[in-house]
Amino acid sequence: xxxxxxxxxxxxxxxxxxxxxxxxxxxxxxxxxxxxxxxxxxxxxxxxxxxxxxxxxxxxxxxxxxxxxxxxxxxxxxxxxxxxxxxxxxxxxxxxxxxxxxxxxxxxxxxxxxxxxxxxxxxxxxxxxxxxxxxxxxxxxxxxxxxxxxxxxxxxxxxxxxxxxxxxxxxxxxxxxxxxxxxxxxxxxxxxxxxxxxxxxxxxxxxxxxxxxxxxxxxxxxxxxxxxxxxxxxxxxxxxxxxxxxxxxxxxxxxxxxxxxxxxxxxxxxxxxxxxxxxxxxxxxxxxxxxxxxxxxxxxxxxxxxxxxxxxxxxxxxxxxxxxxxxxxxxxxxxxxxxxxxxxxxxxxxxxxxxxxxxxxxxxxxxxxxxxxxxxxxxxxxxxxxxxxxxxxxxxxxxxxxxxxxxxxxxxxxxxxxxxxxxxxxxxxxxxxxxxxxxxxxxxxxxxxxxxxxxxxxxxxxxxxxxxxxxxxxxxxxxxxxxxxxxxxxx
Amino acid sequence: xxxxxxxxxxxxxxxxxxxxxxxxxxxxxxxxxxxxxxxxxxxxxxxxxxxxxxxxxxxxxxxxxxxxxxxxxxxxxxxxxxxxxxxxxxxxxxxxxxxxxxxxxxxxxxxxxxxxxxxxxxxxxxxxxxxxxxxxxxxxxxxxxxxxxxxxxxxxxxxxxxxxxxx
Numbered sequence: 001x002x003x004x005x006x007x008x009x010x011x012x013x014x015x016x017x018x019x020x021x022x023x024x025x026x027x028x029x030x031x032x033x034x035x036x037x038x039x040x041x042x043x044x045x046x047x048x049x050x051x052x053x054x055x056x057x058x059x060x061x062x063x064x065x066x067x068x069x070x071x072x073x074x075x076x077x078x079x080x081x082x083x084x085x086x087x088x089x090x091x092x093x094x095x096x097x098x099x100x101x102x103x104x105x106x107x108x109x110x111x112x113x114x115x116x117x118x119x120x121x122x123x124x125x126x127x128x129x130x131x132x133x134x135x136x137x138x139x140x141x142x143x144x145x146x147x148x149x150x151x152x153x154x155x156x157x158x159x160x161x162x163x164x165x166x167x168x169x170x171x172x173x174x175x176x177x178x179x180x181x182x183x184x185x186x187x188x189x190x191x192x193x194x195x196x197x198x199x200x201x202x203x204x205x206x207x208x209x210x211x212x213x214x215x216x217x218x219x220x221x222x223x224x225x226x227x228x229x230x231x232x233x234x235x236x237x238x239x240x241x242x243x244x245x246x247x248x249x250x251x252x253x254x255x256x257x258x259x260x261x262x263x264x265x266x267x268x269x270x271x272x273x274x275x276x277x278x279x280x281x282x283x284x285x286x287x288x289x290x291x292x293x294x295x296x297x298x299x300x301x302x303x304x305x306x307x308x309x310x311x312x313x314x315x316x317x318x319x320x321x322x323x324x325x326x327x328x329x330x331x332x333x334x335x336x337x338x339x340x341x342x343x344x345x346x347x348x349x350x351x352x353x354x355x356x357x358x359x360x361x362x363x364x365x366x367x368x369x370x371x372x373x374x375x376x377x378x379x380x381x382x383x384x385x386x387x388x389x390x391x392x393x394x395x396x397x398x399x400x401x402x403x404x405x406x407x408x409x410x411x412x413x414x415x416x417x418x419x420x421x422x423x424x425x426x427x428x429x430x431x432x433x434x435x436x437x438x439x440x441x442x443x444x445x446x447x448x449x450x451x452x453x454x455x456x457x458x459x460x461x462x463x464x465x466x467x468x469x470x471x472x473x474x475x476x477x478x479x480x481x482x483x484x485x486x487x488x489x490x491x
Numbered sequence: 492x493x494x495x496x497x498x499x500x501x502x503x504x505x506x507x508x509x510x511x512x513x514x515x516x517x518x519x520x521x522x523x524x525x526x527x528x529x530x531x532x533x534x535x536x537x538x539x540x541x542x543x544x545x546x547x548x549x550x551x552x553x554x555x556x557x558x559x560x561x562x563x564x565x566x567x568x569x570x571x572x573x574x575x576x577x578x579x580x581x582x583x584x585x586x587x588x589x590x591x592x593x594x595x596x597x598x599x600x601x602x603x604x605x606x607x608x609x610x611x612x613x614x615x616x617x618x619x620x621x622x623x624x625x626x627x628x629x630x631x632x633x634x635x636x637x638x639x640x641x642x643x644x645x646x647x648x649x650x651x652x653x654x655x656x657x658x
Contacts, residue, residue: 061496061531061546065562085560086528098527129525132503132552136523139578143615 004109006032017115020051026071027053029112037115042092060114062087063101070103074110081105098125164250167195169208171243197224204235204247211237211245232256267323270316277316281309311447318449322433325456332375332460336484339404339411340366342376346383347402353388358396361387364403370411372481378457379481382465385450386415386477393419393475410463410480421471430467431455454479492535493543495653496566497646500559500588501573502581503552506606509636510573511549514646519637526551529563536647540654545646553584561595569653570601571645576614576633577607600652601630604645608635 005021008014009032016037020029033049041047044059057063066084073082084101091097102113159166160179168177174189183194196204200222211218220235232253238246284306288299324330347363354361383402390400398418405412422430429435434448451465458465458479469475499507508526512518515532530549535542548567553559570592572585582605589601603624605616611633621631630648634641 062529065560065565068565069562085563088526088528088530100528125525125527128527132525133523136504139580143578 004106005030005111006035008106008111009035014113014115017113020112020114022074022110022112024110026074026110029053029056039089039091039094039097039116040114042094043089060087060089060099060101063114066101066103070101070112073103074105159246162248164248167247167249168240169245169247171212173205173208176244196222197226200224207235207237208245208247211239212243215239263323263326266319270319270323274313274316274320277309277313281306281313284309315447315449318447318453319433322449322452322456325453325460330460332378334373334375334461336371337374337376337379338368339370339372339413339481340368342379343383343402343404343413346380350387350402353384354391354400357391357394359391359394360399361391362399362401364401366404367406370404370406371484372411372461373484374461374481375457378461382454382457382479383413383415385454386413386479389450390415390417390419390475390477393417395419406483407480409483411483413479413481414476415478416474416476418474421473421475422467422469423471424469427467427469431465451477493540493654494546495543495568495650496546496548497569497571497649497653498548498550498564498567499571499573500550500585500592501552502575502578502584505552505573505575505578505581506636507552507571507573508549510571510604510606510634510642510645511547513636513639513642515547517639519639521637534646536650538647538650538654543650543654545650547646553588559588564592564596567596567599568657569599569649571604571649572601573604573606574616575607576605576616577610579615579620582616582620600649600656602645602649602652603629603631604634604641605631606634606636608633608640609637 005019009017009019015035016039018031018037018040020031022029029051031049031051033047036047053067057067063084069082069084081102081104084103086098086100089097089099097116099114099116104111104113156177159177165180166178167175167180169192170176170189173192175183175192175195176189178185178195180195184190192204193201203220203222207218207220217239218237220237222233222235224231224233230253231251232255234250234252236248236250238248240246284302287294288302288306294302321330343363343366347361350361350363387400387402394400394417401414401416403414403416405414426435431451431454433452455465458481461481463479463481465477465479467475467477499511501507503525504523508524508530509519511530511532512520515534526549528551532547532549534545534547536545537543548563550559550563570589572589573581574585575581585603592599592601605621607614625631630652632641632645632648634645636642
């Protein structure tokens with residue numbers, strides 16, 4: 001006689017499902033041993049026509065949580081079937097299979113189906129996967145939003161703590177946040193013109209545009225005239241997210257005034273010192289050159305005195321030079337220069353700068369066609385100052401390398417040495433008057449003004465001078481000069 | 492041989508399946524694949540009480556799409572409650588699950604796993620969030636299914652606790 005399970009299996013074509021007839025005591029499951037699904041026979045190597053509950057549970061531990069539900073169903077007589085829920089099994093050569101058990105009934109015949117019965121399973125699982133991925137993305141977004149809100153609050157608190165004025169500018173150039181007493185407050189913000197006068201508005205707008213385009217911070221100086229008083233302002237523009245720009249404004253009027261007084265004093269003192277120093281140096285020279293019979297001891301002391309007074313004179317002259325450039329009294333004879341050609345020619349006379357040191361000054365093959373609008377003599381002085389500075393700090397067996405390359409819309413001159421390097425906290429200061437880095441670099445002789453002069457000259461050419469150094473390895477001084485407009489050059 | 496059923500519970504995408512894969516097979520995959528239903532793995536371990544066969548139930552994550560069926564928990568001897576250190580809400584969910592376990596099954600041994608310790612720089616759970624739980628007597632382990640950190644320890648510590656609790 002054919003088993004009911006076998007009839008159902010064949011009638012409904014459930015060949016991927018294990019269809020079992022459950023005996024009355026509910027412990028033994030009878031099935032058609034000739035019609036076992038492939039996933040089951042590959043998993044269970046030896047099988048009869050009957051299995052008991054424990055054996056099946058041992059193969060599929062998941063069923064352990066289903067028996068009670070199934071028993072209740074078979075006893076109750078309600079509903080047409082009860083499902084176990086899905087579980088996953090690894091099956092030989094088939095990989096992962098999702099299965100489900102269903103307890104059902106045909107009259108008094110208790111049936112148990114085990115198989116991949118959920119026809120809509122693939123669609124459901126895809127939906128679940130997508131739903132959870134969406135939930136994850138939503139969660140991440142919520143966390144990010146919360147952090148952003150927190151950071152904005154912290155940002156505002158921090159800005160309130162600084163003594164400078166700050167303005168937060170949005171992408172429409174409206175002041176949306178500020179700590180200025182002179183400005184109105186409101187959600188809509190106010191236009192830039194509320195704070196900056198007509199004479200500065202374009203300048204500030206251009207600055208903001210550059211900051212947004214380059215996403216780089218920018219500094220700017222402004223002189224504000226209001227109510228008969230003049231204020232020097234230093235603006236620092238900081239790019240923030242969502243094209244907002246933070247502008248921190250510091251009133252540097254007093255600081256600039258102090259600097260001017262200091263420079264005036266130095267300039268005046270230098271002028272006063274120059275004449276007597278020249279006289280002293282001249283007299284020493286006269287004594288040394290014209291009195292050949294002086295005792296050796298006196299010659300020694302006189303020579304030392306003359307070296308010292310010459311050094312002092314050089315310092316005074318350099319101070320006066322810095323002062324002249326910084327105050328705008330230095331006249332520059334600017335012309336279009338091809339920096340590549342200029343460097344090649346200058347390289348020929350670099351030998352003099354390393355005389356007696358044995359240091360090789362290498363001019364790396366320069367890039368040609370980089371034209372700048374500059375004073376060749378002044379640029380030559382910048383170059384000489386940087387090269388002689390590098391020679392001073394370079395070990396005798398390593399070269400000093402000079403190069404010129406295009407750097408964006410600038411021509412970049414670099415002077416590299418392999419000396420002891422400059423500590424990071426001194427790299428900004430080396431261009432200040434009389435500042436020298438500690439350690440080996442500081443022990444070298446110099447007036448401490450060479451780099452200050454170079455900086456002043458570069459600033460007068462609307463360029464930028466800087467240094468990058470890795471202590472113990474190398475130092476690179478660079479000068480960026482704006483490339484001249486080729487159309488202008490053609491004229 | 493002693494058999495013990497362990498269930499891994501927690502919110503979705505906290506790394507329950509990955510923790511088991513690391514423990515049983517020593518593998519890890521970056522790809523997130525949601526668990527459908529239940530997956531059961533077996534691992535035999537040696538203990539002072541002799542060999543123990545662990546039946547490790549990986550239950551699909553609890554969320555608004557799917558809930559934990561209480562019938563799945565029947566016969567469990569212990570639980571690993573898994574939390575994603577980068578998602579503080581998953582800690583809340585784990586504690587809710589733990590509370591519901593207390594109500595339905597009594598106080599069975601359990602360990603709280605703060606997973607994804609390999610991403611600790613992105614964690615949004617601080618020590619201060621965990622201190623109150625430690626003082627309540629929770630056993631907490633920081634795990635990484637990726638590197639395997641404390642994964643083995645989590646299972647062996649839970650097994651010891653299960654054996655001790657059943658005398």
